Amino acid sequence: MTSEQARLTAVITTVEQEAQDEAKALAGEGRTARAIRRLRKSSSLNLHTGSVALDLLVEGGTLPTTHRQALDALREADAALVGELTGVLRQERRDADIQAVKLLRERTGIDLAGGYHLVRELSAQLGR
Structure with a gap:
């Protein structure tokens, strides 16, 4: 999967808002691996797309919830x-x-x- 494809997959995969908020907080504490795990737990993101999704959140983006x-x-x-x-x-x-x-x-x-x-x-x- 290319980086561009992983980014697209991340922005079209639904993730509960609570999980997004928790992941951002964990990333802010420097707990990146745990933040990615939190995103993956409430979605169908794999490890690579989960990492991309976290990057999007940290940059101020949002992921779909519906x-x-x-x-x-x-x-x-x-x-x-x-x-x-x-x-x-x-x-x-x-x-x-x-x-x-x-x-x-x-x-x-x-x-x-x-x-x-x-x-x-x-x-x-x-x-x-």
Whole structure:
């Protein structure tokens, strides 16, 4: 996974606000490893993306707490990908959702559950 891909995965993975706040506090105390563990415990971030997510938080950024926020972050970061996902979902295929999740995972490295929830959110917004 490239650094750019890890950053994208971090900004589209939902993390509870309480975990974000605790991780920032731990990082402020110099307890980086524990901060990353805290983020990973309440999300599907792996070690590398957890580290990237912590860096984003320390820099003053935020991570999404809902799937809607995650989809908005994806739109901002990669509108072309959201367009491709929309095209796949508008196809009259039974497996359109599966194909959209596969595409999202290939491009971002997001885990299966996170990809599923983002695609479901996009589907809902498209009225499917």
